[in-house]
Amino acid sequence: MKIRTNPVKAAVAYGTPLLFLAMCTSACGGGGAPADQGAVPQTQQQPVTLTFFTEGNSVVLAEQIEQLVKEKFPHITLKTIKHGKGTTIEDTLNAGITPDLISYSLGGLWKVKELQLASDLTPFLQKYKFDQNRLANGVVDTVKSYSDKGEFLVMPFELNNNVLFYNKNIFNKFGVPFPKDGMTWEEVNELAKKVSRTDNGVQYKGFQYNGLNIVYKNQMGLTFVDPKTMKSTVNNDQWKKWMETMSSFYRISGNEVSGDEKDNFLKNQTLAMRTGPNFLTELPAAVEKGLDWDVVALPKFAGMESAGSQMNAPYYTIPPTSNNKDQSFQVIAFLLSDEVQTVMAKQGRIPIxxxxxxxxxxxxxxxxxxxxxLSAFFKDNIAKSIPPTKFDGIAKEGLTSIGLAQVNTGVKDVNTALREAEEQINIKIAEQNK
Structure with a gap:
């Protein structure tokens, strides 16, 4: 990769936060983990190459991460393998390649565990005096819940908090007050009714959301699969209440399911409110086309205002077969240092x-x-983790595509959709157990 004449300015302009980070750490003397993180002095270090497998969020940042590590640790070289066709984690292992460091999305946690690619990081947390209290509230307990023994198998590196985005132009057009922090979903529903209108032949919609994302948030803290029976638990009164609440938005006249929520908000700009994966890097183009926007805290269910969301964060882990565990952990500790997290935060990445x-x-x-x-992004606090199972991914996808999607479009009623979703989830679980 060629370095521009002004790399910091170019990195910011082109939305590459880790490239900017790499340049900044170089210009500022390397940044790095604070002394209390137990960083090993870099003098007289032996050169080492770490095989780094990356999937999900880190794939597009691979080159920047390589440069970042090179600036901080001149003796460490990252040899990156990006997830793709022919280069999945299974392909990599079958080729006889042993990763030293892995970056993966939370949805693949159980695959990583079943492939025995996650090892307990506790000895390294202690050896390098990594202060777990630095991590956001709820992170440590959630990570430990991923292990039956309470091990620290993964290290999340950024949060994925959600907010409610809203289009100020639409609210102003119809003289409706803006959303506010601390709203319930029921209050958002009433607000959505006021801005689901037709004006000059244009249908404005009140609220849409990314279904899978809102399922993963699981703000009511409901289980997807019983960890003892390994059967789906999505067909009950609590999930019924959840689905009735979240599907009620699409029963608002004028707010029926139509188009993609992201496109409706950013490109068409006919959607008043939306939630789902954050798209901060795509906002500038939408603003140039006239979008006047802001955010408020992610709404919650009435009577559960103090509840949080399930953590859904990408993570690093070190395979037990790695011969370079110490160096791999030093890289992890560096990426979680306050200095690095600050620069990442400046570029719109929610710090861990x-x-x-x-x-x-x-x-x-x-x-x-x-x-x-921006304080709204930090009000989506992490809730106590539900008992996880290796089939949660199947259940989440089934609840979204078989259940929620069909209720939202009016194909099925809630009771039928939940019953059929549970049946299909159990069938897929049985197939996986064969």
Whole structure:
């Protein structure tokens, strides 16, 4: 990769936060983990090459991560394998390649565990005096819930908190007050009714959401699969209440399911409110086309205002077969240092650490976020983890595509959709167990 004349300015302009981070750490003397993180002095270090397998969020950042590590640790070279056709984690293992460090999305956690690619990081947390209290509230307990023995198998590196985005132009057009922090889904429903209108032949919709994302958030803390019976648990009164609430938006006149929520908000700009994966890097183009936007905290269910969301964060892990565990952990500790997290936060990545200084830096490097209600991103707190199972992914997908999607479009009623979703989930679980 060629370095531009002004790499920092170019990195910010083109939305590559880790490239900007690499340049900044170089210019600032390397940044890195604070002394209390137990970083080993880099003098007299033997050269080492770490095989780094990356899937999900980190694939597009692979080159930047390589440069970042090179600037901090001159003796460490990352040899990156990106997930893709012919280069899945299974392909990599079948080729006889042993990764030293893995970056994976949470949805693939059980695959990583079943392939025996995750090892307990506790000895390294202790050896390098990594302060777990630096991590956002709920992270440590959630990570330990992934292991029957309470091991620290993975290290999340950024949060995936959600907010409610809203189009100020639509609210102003119809003289309706903007959304506010602390709303319930029921209150959002009433607000959506007021802005689901037709004006000059244009149908404006009140609210849409990304179904799979909202299922993963699981704000009611409901189980998907019984960890004892390994049977689906999505057909009950609690899930019925959840689905009735979330599907009620699409029963609003004028707010029926139509088009993609992301396109409706960013491109068509006919959607008043939406939630789902954050798309901060795509906002500048939408703003140029006239979008006037802001955010408020992710709404919650009435009577459960103090509840949080299930953590859904990408993570690093070190396979037990690695011969370079110490160096791999030093890389992880560096990427979670306050210095690195601060620069990442400036570029719109929600930090995994709870340092006020880091949190306050969130979005400060992106002009499109200036003046926005950025504190809303940090009100989507992490809830107590539900008992996880290796079939949760099957259940989440089934609940979304078989259950929620059919209720939202009016194909099935809630009771029928949940019953059929559970039946199909159990069939797929049985097939997996063969």
């Amino acid at each position: 650490v709870k340092s006020e200084q880091v949190v306050q830096a969130f979005g400060s490097g992106l002009d499109v976020l200036k003046g926005k209600n």
